[in-house]
Amino acid sequence: MKHHPLTPLLFLLPGCIILGTFIFYPTINAIWLSFTNYNIVDKPKYVGLENYNQLFHDSMFWYSLYHTIIYLICVVPALVILPIFLAILVNRKIKGIAFFRSVYYIPVVTSIVVVGITWDWLYKDNGLLNYILQLLNLINQPIHWLTSTSTSLIAVMLVTIWKGLGYYMVIYLAGLQSIPDELYEAAEIDGANSWKKTTRIIFPLLMPSILIVSIMSSIAAMKVFEEIYVITGGGPLHSSETLVFYIFKEAFDKLNMGYASAAGVILFLITLALSVANLKILGKENNI
Amino acid sequence: MDASKFGAPKRNNYSYGKKMKLIFKNLLVYILLILVGIVLIGPFLWLLSTALKSGSENIFKYPPDLIPNHITLSNFSKVMEAFPFWRYLFNSTVVSIFTVILNTLFCSLAAYPLARINFKGRNIVFLLIISTMIIPFQLLMIPIYILAINLGLQNTYAGMILPHITTAFGIFIIRQGMITIPFELDESAFMDGANRFQIWWRIILPLTKPSIVTLAIFTFVSSWDDFLWPLIITNDQNMYTLPLGVNMLMGTFSSDWRLISAGAIISVIPIIIVFVLLQKYFVNGLKGAIKG
Numbered sequence: 001m002k003h004h005p006l007t008p009l010l011f012l013l014p015g016c017i018i019l020g021t022f023i024f025y026p027t028i029n030a031i032w033l034s035f036t037n038y039n040i041v042d043k044p045k046y047v048g049l050e051n052y053n054q055l056f057h058d059s060m061f062w063y064s065l066y067h068t069i070i071y072l073i074c075v076v077p078a079l080v081i082l083p084i085f086l087a088i089l090v091n092r093k094i095k096g097i098a099f100f101r102s103v104y105y106i107p108v109v110t111s112i113v114v115v116g117i118t119w120d121w122l123y124k125d126n127g128l129l130n131y132i133l134q135l136l137n138l139i140n141q142p143i144h145w146l147t148s149t150s151t152s153l154i155a156v157m158l159v160t161i162w163k164g165l166g167y168y169m170v171i172y173l174a175g176l177q178s179i180p181d182e183l184y185e186a187a188e189i190d191g192a193n194s195w196k197k198t199t200r201i202i203f204p205l206l207m208p209s210i211l212i213v214s215i216m217s218s219i220a221a222m223k224v225f226e227e228i229y230v231i232t233g234g235g236p237l238h239s240s241e242t243l244v245f246y247i248f249k250e251a252f253d254k255l256n257m258g259y260a261s262a263a264g265v266i267l268f269l270i271t272l273a274l275s276v277a278n279l280k281i282l283g284k285e286n287n288i
Numbered sequence: 289m290d291a292s293k294f295g296a297p298k299r300n301n302y303s304y305g306k307k308m309k310l311i312f313k314n315l316l317v318y319i320l321l322i323l324v325g326i327v328l329i330g331p332f333l334w335l336l337s338t339a340l341k342s343g344s345e346n347i348f349k350y351p352p353d354l355i356p357n358h359i360t361l362s363n364f365s366k367v368m369e370a371f372p373f374w375r376y377l378f379n380s381t382v383v384s385i386f387t388v389i390l391n392t393l394f395c396s397l398a399a400y401p402l403a404r405i406n407f408k409g410r411n412i413v414f415l416l417i418i419s420t421m422i423i424p425f426q427l428l429m430i431p432i433y434i435l436a437i438n439l440g441l442q443n444t445y446a447g448m449i450l451p452h453i454t455t456a457f458g459i460f461i462i463r464q465g466m467i468t469i470p471f472e473l474d475e476s477a478f479m480d481g482a483n484r485f486q487i488w489w490r491i492i493l494p495l496t497k498p499s500i501v502t503l504a505i506f507t508f509v510s511s512w513d514d515f516l517w518p519l520i521i522t523n524d525q526n527m528y529t530l531p532l533g534v535n536m537l538m539g540t541f542s543s544d545w546r547l548i549s550a551g552a553i554i555s556v557i558p559i560i561i562v563f564v565l566l567q568k569y570f571v572n573g574l575k576g577a578i579k580g
Contacts, residue, residue: 003405003407003484005407007401007405007407007484008401008405008407008410011397011398011400011401011405011484011488012397012398012401012402012413014393014394014397014398014454015394015395015397015398015417015454015459016398016454018394018450018451018453018454019417019420019454019456021435021450022428022432022435022450022451023420023423023428024420025431025435026428026431026432026435027423027427027428027431029431029434029435030427030428030430030431033430033431040434040437086324089317089320089321089324090321092317094314094317094318097321098567098568100321100324100325102563102564102567103325103328103329104324104325104328105563105567106328106329106332106560106563107328107329109509109513109559109560109563110332110513110556110559110560111512111513111515111530111531111534111555111556111559112513112515112531113515113531113532113534113535113552113555114531114534114552114555114556117335117534117537117538117548117549117552118331118332118334118335118552119331120538121334121335121338121545121548121549122331122334124348126348126350126352127352128334128352131350131351131352162327162328162331165328166328219422219424222424223424223425223426225426225516226515226516229515229519230515230535244426247426247430248426248516251429251430251433252433252520257430257434260430261427261430261431264424264426264427264430265427267424267426267427268423268424268427271422271424272422275422
């Protein structure tokens with residue numbers, strides 16, 4: 001089939017204009033801005049590596065990076081592992097299962113602002129969560145979830161995990177449903193119990209899905225912002241500020257656009273490194 | 289072990305003992321399903337319960353009352369008076385609908401040559417497009433903001449819509465859908481004198497419908513729930529989308545949690561309706577997207 005040489009170009013044109021204007025050009029521009037001093041009002045002034053140098057000595061930057069890494073270490077394993085069990089739980093053909101799957105997905109489609117309000121209310125000192133924890137004898141004193149510097153980050157991480165469970169559950173569900181039934185039957189004949197079935201059959205066959213989820217949830221953890229903006233506002237005393245929150249504040253509160261861009265470039269480099277590492281470590285095992 | 293753990297039982301000739309075991313097991317499964325359900329939906333029900341409590345009831349009571357003593361809808365009507373819900377709903381609808389239409393259109397246009405025309409440099413173009421997936425929007429938001437200000441897009445619908453109307457994810461999903469269609473279809477249409485645009489519109493697009501629906505739903509949800517970009521590009525409350533409007537509730541009603549809860553509940557009704565109507569596409573679409 002022949003085609004006019006311009007035909008592919010015409011089809012690609014609208015999309016490429018948008019990607020060019022809103023991704024390629026801004027990427028280059030962000031890198032350029034990271035070498036400048038820019039406050040929107042005056043013209044950008046080239047300062048070389050000054051922004052990076054300053055970032056390196058900025059304790060608030062390191063503090064926010066530290067929170068982001070804690071986020072990554074706590075949230076990613078939870079979002080990689082818990083949804084597997086959820087997916088196993090809902091991967092059965094029993095009455096009403098579609099209803100449960102949908103209910104589990106509701107936190108995913110709900111806007112983060114409403115989720116934030118919901119949890120803010122649960123986290124009150126005399127709120128429902130403290131009440132339930134006391135009822136179960138897990139705590140003696142109410143926890144000051146959002147007003148204490150030692151728990152604010154944990155509180156926001158719990159919300160991120162809670163909101164993400166249903167999303168990753170569906171990804172695993174797709175993976176589970178591509179495992180042929182014969183494998184389970186063969187395992188049963190060999191006398192495997194549920195736990196053995198889970199660890200010996202399901203986990204290895206889910207490796208491709210685990211890779212996807214681990215990349216997606218790491219990228220999401222690096223970029224976490226909304227939960228923090230809505231629930232804690234980064235506080236108390238910066239105890240829940242993450243990297244993107246820091247970038248947002250520098251750029252749009254303080255108008256340090258060049259400086260914030262430098263932090264953005266670092267965010268990008270870490271995200272890139274994480275994706276590559278994920279592919280290398282988990283990809284090797286499944287020859288992806 | 290029986291097969292019920294991973295699927296419906298295939299045989300009916302269970303012994304009595306086995307049957308009991310199966311019933312017990314299913315009961316256990318339902319209890320687990322309900323417990324998880326409470327964890328995932330309970331927080332919303334608690335918010336709803338708070339929104340239904342009347343002013344005479346102490347919402348900060350400890351231990352809390354799970355169910356309101358007197359159910360009242362007055363908080364909802366009060367919040368509707370103070371909070372321009374319809375305005376925000378209208379803004380959210382305009383932004384989401386245009387984003388969905390343009391994104392699915394541009395992505396399916398761009399996906400077509402990438403899937404079905406053998407042109408020079410195709411792989412490079414595809415790779416370039418896919419590589420944009422790893423660039424975080426949080427890096428781009430500063431230059432896009434500056435660009436949007438210079439183009440006069442602050443506080444406009446266009447400003448909220450334009451950056452999101454072509455995504456690498458969308459092109460990828462639709463290309464995956466298009467690749468599986470047999471190439472004979474294009475060729476026979478070509479023989480009949482159809483041009484490339486007609487082939488795309490009349491033959492390929494209808495056959496790519498599942499991928500398009502998936503992309504449309506994903507785009508709708510992410511656009512409807514988007515918070516960061518509208519927060520940056522609007523400062524005029526008349527242009528606020530629902531998430532921004534709801535975020536204001538906390539400030540407006542400071543500590544009147546009955547009204548905050550009522551406002552939050554009202555704001556999720558539209559997306560819950562869409563979700564209930566299209567729920568099979570949500571779950572199946574995501575599965576399809578991953579498999580593809």
